[in-house]
Amino acid sequence: KSLVVVHFWAPWAPQCAQMNDVMAELAKEHPQVSFVKLEAEAVPEVSEKYEISSVPTFLFFKNSQKVDRLDGAHAPELTKKVQRHASSGSFPPSGNEHPKEDLNLRLKKLTHAAPCMLFMKGTPQEPRCGFSKQMVEILNKHNIQFSSFDIFSDEEVRQGLKTYSSWPTYPQLYVSGELVGGLDIIKELEASEELDTICPKAPKLEERLKVLTNKASVMLFMKGNKQEAKCGFSKQILEILNSTGVEYETFDILEDEEVRQGLKAYSNWPTYPQLYVKGELVGGLDIVKELKENGELMPILKGEN
Numbered sequence: 001k002s003l004v005v006v007h008f009w010a011p012w013a014p015q016c017a018q019m020n021d022v023m024a025e026l027a028k029e030h031p032q033v034s035f036v037k038l039e040a041e042a043v044p045e046v047s048e049k050y051e052i053s054s055v056p057t058f059l060f061f062k063n064s065q066k067v068d069r070l071d072g073a074h075a076p077e078l079t080k081k082v083q084r085h086a087s088s089g090s091f092p093p094s095g096n097e098h099p100k101e102d103l104n105l106r107l108k109k110l111t112h113a114a115p116c117m118l119f120m121k122g123t124p125q126e127p128r129c130g131f132s133k134q135m136v137e138i139l140n141k142h143n144i145q146f147s148s149f150d151i152f153s154d155e156e157v158r159q160g161l162k163t164y165s166s167w168p169t170y171p172q173l174y175v176s177g178e179l180v181g182g183l184d185i186i187k188e189l190e191a192s193e194e195l196d197t198i199c200p201k202a203p204k205l206e207e208r209l210k211v212l213t214n215k216a217s218v219m220l221f222m223k224g225n226k227q228e229a230k231c232g233f234s235k236q237i238l239e240i241l242n243s244t245g246v247e248y249e250t251f252d253i254l255e256d257e258e259v260r261q262g263l264k265a266y267s268n269w270p271t272y273p274q275l276y277v278k279g280e281l282v283g284g285l286d287i288v289k290e291l292k293e294n295g296e297l298m299p300i301l302k303g304e305n
Helices: 014-029 044-049 075-086 100-111 130-141 155-165 183-191 205-213 232-244 257-267 285-293 297-301
Strands: 004-009 034-039 057-062 065-071 116-120 147-150 172-175 178-181 218-222 249-252 274-277 280-283
Touching: 004 014, 014 034, 014 075, 057 075, 065 075, 065 155, 100 116, 100 155, 116 130, 130 183, 178 183, 205 257, 218 232, 232 285, 232 297, 280 285, 285 297
Parallel strands: 004 034, 116 147, 218 249
Antiparallel strands: 004 057, 057 065, 116 172, 172 178, 218 274, 274 280
């Protein structure tokens, strides 16, 4: 009746060795839990049965039934899952945390989380299967704006979505909450040139910068944000703006390399911070200092000048 955690590992993978160390520590903390290591490639029939497609993968069993899984070397997540399952008696905790009727509601929210949602193995930056990698490449090639969900991060979603959408494999692409299909269908849509009409396009950089500079009537593009400036010039300009009492919004250029480089060309201004009023560039720190000394800053910020 106690919890059994099975680590499917491979001797050639350094991340497996790290997770073995984590498991050894967890074994000391949870003497009632059994930790087992299985070399995935040495037991192919077991690996196949439990869909082990990458290492490390951890399966959690109670009463000889699989109650959870974790794909990848996520030490904090493993610790969390072990603690949760070890303390929850002999029932799968998912039953307590998410009543089953809530799963459909959750899946509906997830499939509607963005106009175009990709459920995949891994992330767009680091796909963890060939099909997911190909899907991301096609979407990027067509400049399609999409959000993604890593099904390895949530076993409940991974299994539930197959039933919800009557589609047994991954990746799965949704537009406006409706399933479009998997990789083969996306390839067909690409070949017939229908893909561009179905999926929302990412805005071109110039359009995006126009929207961002007009996001608030006073917009400051800086290193850091209102709470924490990450360079001396940005800190000084914040102090000046705060002293005026005028409301303003900030954008952290360190968070978005495309905006950081693109705005220099868009505004023909090579440095940061940059201050905009109603979408028009006012200037950088030196100009803002001058305007303040001349008494011209307030009328400009209020849009009077």
